Amino acid sequence: MKQIPNRLKVGVPKTLFASYNLSYWQRFLTLSGMEVVFSGESTKETADRGGRLLPHEFCIPIKIFMGHILDLLDKGVDQILLPRMTDRNKTNFFCPKLIGLPEIVKFSLNLEEKRFFSPEVICNGLNPKVVRFPVTAAASLQQMKRVEKQALKYWEETLDNCRKQQITLPEAALKTSLETSRETALKISPETAGRGKLKQPEHHLCVGLLGYAYSLYDPFINKGIQRKLDKLKIRVYTWEMLEPETIETSLRGLKRPIFWNFGRMLLGAGLHFLKDPAIDGIIYVTTFGCGPDSVAAEILNLEAEKHQKPFLLINLDEHTEDGHLFTRLEAFADMLSTFKEDNAV
């Protein structure tokens, strides 16, 4: 193999936008000739270190994100991937904190802009698209344009896997990366991928699990919720297992459009789950103080009442104790069981 001298080391924080399009970014950067460095798993330290840099009222995912940035800087990366998530579509926006990520990082760490690798990105539903490439010595514009197409194709394959095999995004990302090459294989722990050590437990309940990828697939934020659900013999269905058309069709029934990109998908998936007789109930995982969720989750809660489908809102924050979470999930599972058949013990 040809050795490329001094490849540009680009750090990818494994949270927020990258929890969605991890495989896309990895492909894009690698094929552009850059060396990709991932941040480690979220820990207490990640949250503490990140939190210290931010105003108190920031939500826990952003605090954790800052911790990931610090981790990448510790790893000695040349640049950090910080896409500028813009909205060229008038009915589709991101949360202001996602839009402002480059600024949040720049001003809280006093970093020079040359440390950022910031392509301008739009995201229509699930597919990211770079609309402006940064100028870099590592790759030419033509090259980046070409590999971006390949990365997108690869990402679509990953999503396709989610739908076809009814698996979660990290599970699919792991699978797709293993099928291609070892060099670009993603290191995803089974914990992150969602399934624990329990091998195919006999699920007797089906639940629609909703939440942003950065909470749903970060066991530090969600206190291992998928594993807990596994223990309760609950099979989980998530938004990425649905066809985009299914989500769009469900959203059409709303009186007013909802315009947050990721929140929209959750709501659309939730509305579909409400109508799906195979789904026994819905669990919506949110983090304390989330603005878009205060609307999306509330709409879904009201709709759930109309459909008489059990709905549980799990509001996560910085607490480390997870007993309360299990109490709620078990009570919810008991409730669904009694609904289904009178076998709740």
Next chain:
Amino acid sequence: MAKLFVGVDVGSVSTNMVVIDEEGNPLAAHYYRNDGQPLQVIQEGMAVLAESIKPATIAGVGTTGSGRLLAGAVLGADLVKNEITAHAAAAVHFHPAVQTILEIGGQDSKVIVIRNGVVTDFAMNTVCAAGTGSFLDHQAERLKIPIEEFGELALTAENKVRIAGRCTVFAESDMIAKQQFGFSKAEIINGLCEALVRNYLNNLARDKQLLEPIVFQGGVAANKGIRAAFERELKTTIIIPQYYHVMGAVGAALLARKQWIRTGKDSQFRGFADLNIKFIPKTFECNFCSNRCEIIRVEQEQKVIAVWGDKCGRYSESISA
């Protein structure tokens, strides 16, 4: 020999124990303050319980409450259940028509919606313990009034005082201000009861339909001032069940009974005699992955009898097998 079922509810403030017979009637009920020593309270309480009942077969043991895992391990429980399901089971047993359960305990409060004898919705306080038993305890202490007299005193209030109920810290500063305006203790306590009820209804019961009959249980149900405030707010009478203070334990016992009826399995209960053996809980931080879980391990004579706290199941799944 008669078959009996034991229910133990280890909460943040109290540990409650009950014994029910095969028909589900309570034969004994005990309420103990934990004083930070739940393990000791369980052992001593079980000894008292053993004396208070006639010789019988313990056919099932159920535990609930935030300390249910510890209690379950120590007793050899047949069923370890969350407190929401337990409270609902007990309320429905005594009041089959119940549609709403208000429950306020030491450190958490919940509302449970029941339709046709089945839980259809519930909510539990999330980020803050304002408006729970501990909060009232603290305020009673500050005003130098025994908590047992707190509710009675509230009923004697002549004037209304409005106290901020959203947050404990705000409530306290509000209380101090109102004291300085010259309001009596009774009026301030009544204001506090109303604030607590307002807070409860606004936060927990916000989007729930609270249909009658409404049952109010948990330690705080002993407080007449709170009950009166609930009745004023909801404009209806509230039922306080006879065993309001130990309903979680009753529920755990009832669920253990239900399980026994269904499976007919013998109880794993250690027996009253074996409970005096020393149980040693230990904690350590697992360094295997970045989660750094705090693992809690209970040992009995060098033998590990229970482990929990691990997110990945590395320890807990190796023991339960």
